[in-house]
Amino acid sequence: MGSDESYNFVFKVVLIGESGVGxxxxxxxxxxxxxxHDSRTTIGVEFSTRTVQLDxxxxxxxxxxxxxxxxxxxxxxxxxxxxxxxxxxxDISKHLTYESVDRWLKELFDHADPHIVxxxxxNKRDLDTLRTVPTEEAKDFAEKxxxxxxxxxxxxxxxxxxxxxxxxxxIHKKVASREVTRGSICAVTLSNxxxxxxxxxxxxxxxx
Amino acid sequence: MVSEHLHCEDKRxxxxxxxxxxxxxxxxPRHSVRKNLDFEPLSTTAxxxxxxxxxxxxxxxxEAQKHRQQYEEMVAQAKKRELKEAQKRKKQxxxxxxxxxxxxxxxxxxxxxxxPNWSTTCTSRRVRxxxxxxxxxxxxGKVWSLAVGNELNITHELYSICLARAKEKWRTTPAPxxxxxxxxxxxxxxxxSLELIKLDISRTFPQLCIFQQGGxxxxxxxxxxxxxxxxxxDVGYVQGMSxxxxxxxxxxxxxxxxxxxxxxxxxPCQMAFFRVDHSLMLTYFAAFEVFFEENLPKLFAHxxxxxxxxxxxxxxxxxxxxxxxxxxxxxxxxxxxxxxxNEEFLFRTGLGLLRLYQDVLTTMDFIHMAQFLTRLPxxxxxxxxxxxxxxxxxxxxxxxxAQVLQALQKDPxxxxxxxxx
Numbered sequence: 001m002g003s004d005e006s007y008n009f010v011f012k013v014v015l016i017g018e019s020g021v022g023x024x025x026x027x028x029x030x031x032x033x034x035x036x037h038d039s040r041t042t043i044g045v046e047f048s049t050r051t052v053q054l055d056x057x058x059x060x061x062x063x064x065x066x067x068x069x070x071x072x073x074x075x076x077x078x079x080x081x082x083x084x085x086x087x088x089x090x091d092i093s094k095h096l097t098y099e100s101v102d103r104w105l106k107e108l109f110d111h112a113d114p115h116i117v118x119x120x121x122x123n124k125r126d127l128d129t130l131r132t133v134p135t136e137e138a139k140d141f142a143e144k145x146x147x148x149x150x151x152x153x154x155x156x157x158x159x160x161x162x163x164x165x166x167x168x169x170x171i172h173k174k175v176a177s178r179e180v181t182r183g184s185i186c187a188v189t190l191s192n193x194x195x196x197x198x199x200x201x202x203x204x205x206x207x208x
Numbered sequence: 209m210v211s212e213h214l215h216c217e218d219k220r221x222x223x224x225x226x227x228x229x230x231x232x233x234x235x236x237p238r239h240s241v242r243k244n245l246d247f248e249p250l251s252t253t254a255x256x257x258x259x260x261x262x263x264x265x266x267x268x269x270x271e272a273q274k275h276r277q278q279y280e281e282m283v284a285q286a287k288k289r290e291l292k293e294a295q296k297r298k299k300q301x302x303x304x305x306x307x308x309x310x311x312x313x314x315x316x317x318x319x320x321x322x323x324p325n326w327s328t329t330c331t332s333r334r335v336r337x338x339x340x341x342x343x344x345x346x347x348x349g350k351v352w353s354l355a356v357g358n359e360l361n362i363t364h365e366l367y368s369i370c371l372a373r374a375k376e377k378w379r380t381t382p383a384p385x386x387x388x389x390x391x392x393x394x395x396x397x398x399x400x401s402l403e404l405i406k407l408d409i410s411r412t413f414p415q416l417c418i419f420q421q422g423g424x425x426x427x428x429x430x431x432x433x434x435x436x437x438x439x440x441x442d443v444g445y446v447q448g449m450s451x452x453x454x455x456x457x458x459x460x461x462x463x464x465x466x467x468x469x470x471x472x473x474x475x476p477c478q479m480a481f482f483r484v485d486h487s488l489m490l491t492y493f494a495a496f497e498v499f500f501e502e503n504l505p506k507l508f509a510h511x512x513x514x515x516x517x518x519x520x521x522x523x524x525x526x527x528x529x530x531x532x533x534x535x536x537x538x539x540x541x542x543x544x545x546x547x548x549x550n551e552e553f554l555f556r557t558g559l560g561l562l563r564l565y566q567d568v569l570t571t572m573d574f575i576h577m578a579q580f581l582t583r584l585p586x587x588x589x590x591x592x593x594x595x596x597x598x599x600x601x602x603x604x605x606x607x608x609x610a611q612v613l614q615a616l617q618k619d620p621x622x623x624x625x626x627x628x629x
Contacts, residue, residue: 019447020407038414040532043448044523047579062575069404069447071484075523 007051007060011171012082013164014112016104017089018097019068022123025154026089027065030164035155042067045079052165054172061168073107080112084175085119085167090138092122092151093130098138105145117170119148121163126153315344323347326354339548340594342541349459355547356471364463367435374434378402405433405445412450413536419454428457432466439470446482448527449473455531455543477551481526488617492526493518495613496555502604503559507566514574518558521581525558533582538590552602552609560597564588 015023024042028034031048044067051060064083066076080086088104090097101120108118120142122133135151142149148166152159260267267275317338322329329335343351409429410420418425432453437445452472456465473482480488496518501508511517524533529546531539546553561584562569569577602609 019404038420039411040414041408041411041447041450043527043532044582045520046582047575049575049579067447071446074484074486075489075519078519 007058013085021091093127095132122151370435451528563596
């Protein structure tokens with residue numbers, strides 16, 4: 001892990017999915033190695049960062065943890081803009097949270113960069129005895145839609161690190177192949193031509 | 209700190225060689241060592257007083273002297289530190305007592321002078337000043353109720369009826385059905401569902417452990433939120449409401465808490481937010497920015513440069529009326545004046561917070577500011593915050609908050625570009 005202030009890339013990643021699937025805990029597990037049994041409802045959006053070392057690059061993941069409430073979606077979808085990665089989270093023990101994945105995807109592709117890297121994440125794998133979403137089903141679905149897939153447990157840390165790192169790696173691969181970045185420190189976007197890449201950092205936060 | 213066993217190992221040597229262990233007691237038990245020290249060292253600093261082990265060359269006298277001196281200095285410093293700590297604790301206790309005394313006095317004034325003559329006293333200068341200093345917890349609920357009022361004319365009976373209806377609904381809908389999920393994507397049906405309220409109750413002030421399953425106020429919070437979804441099915445349950453209801457429950461009886469809750473949510477700003485009326489929310493953000501630029505031009509420019517838009521932090525602050533982002537006692541003080549000054553005070557508080565943390569914010573980039581503002585420090589100095597809020601002027605070119613807001617509503621194009629699709 002590199003220090004917070006020295007990095008080569010900034011990747012904006014959003015956490016989306018229904019209320020209560022464990023988005024905030026996935027994030028705190030990844031950035032602080034913490035799990036909170038009584039976490040608070042996320043209202044609007046919260047932020048966290050972590051710098052990881054991939055190959056020879058320090059990559060700063062800037063993670064936007066959004067509220068899952070349906071009613072907020074109109075607000076939170078504005079925060080997808082500029083994101084280069086997304087973890088779409090459902091709860092393996094609550095089938096309804098899996099059924100809404102399609103709606104989330106639509107929302108995401110309506111507002112985010114079309115080249116965004118998306119991973120479908122089945123969280124709460126520790127609740128295997130209460131499972132209502134079979135792994136194979138979700139895996140097939142993800143494959144069909146061209147999404148990455150992983151089952152995680154923020155509670156016992158299973159795959160949390162992996163999930164984030166795989167997404168960051170995939171983004172990095174796309175970025176490297178497109179050569180969209182200039183300079184040593186730059187927030188990246190996936191679709192912009194190189195000349196606009198310098199603007200990346202701004203784009204990543206702007207909602208217009 | 210060096211671990212204890214390291215200290216023990218050398219104790220015997222220390223006893224015999226330093227000669228402090230007391231004469232005629234050469235093989236004294238270990239525990240007597242500490243008793244004989246003038247000052248109990250906080251760590252192993254006393255070790256520097258010891259001679260070297262026998263297999264090493266002895267310490268020169270000069271060095272021993274130097275070590276003694278160093279040790280004494282350390283002890284003196286530690287003592288000074290302890291004294292300072294003790295003084296600080298004493299001061300804290302005194303402050304606490306003073307505060308409690310002033311709360312007691314204030315409670316008396318509110319109870320005996322202000323509340324009995326509410327309609328005539330509530331607008332007086334003196335009451336307004338007292339109000340600003342914070343309403344004593346014992347009368348807080350009463351004052352909030354009076355200040356919020358009951359424009360909706362909700363009676364205790366109406367609350368009972370709404371609650372009964374909610375309970376009936378919960379009984380007849382065993383589990384959220386798939387059909388309603390699919391059909392009513394846009395309606396508030398899903399959000400008013402028992403499931404969501406249940407989920408959120410467990411995540412409302414979890415650290416207090418009183419609203420969670422099995423806690424004393426769990427059912428009350430559940431009842432108020434459920435009754436509200438029956439009272440206003442068009443609004444339903446929206447996240448953030450559980451925090452507002454919880455704060456009210458802490459200060460009022462159930463039915464009165466419900467009345468205050470429904471009336472609070474009925475205020476224009478709260479309606480705009482809880483119905484997620486986009487364009488109106490944008491107008492509020494734009495009005496906030498007008499006063500932001502006016503009051504804190506440098507910070508405003510810094511935020512603009514970093515593309516930090518007010519929605520990022522204001523959404524959480526406004527939806528929960530600061531009850532999630534500020535320590536509870538401080539949030540209650542904000543509520544005190546919010547009940548007096550209405551929505552304007554919510555935005556003024558926001559600007560007060562930005563003013564309080566102006567110096568640190570100007571050194572940060574987008575992500576650090578966003579992180580800071582969506583998760584404020586655990587300890588926020590109340591008096592300081594209120595001083596900063598007081599320093600915020602809610603006039604812009606001779607226009608007050610309401611006028612600025614109105615002007616922006618008429619001309620939405622001038623609004624903030626935030627959240628526009």
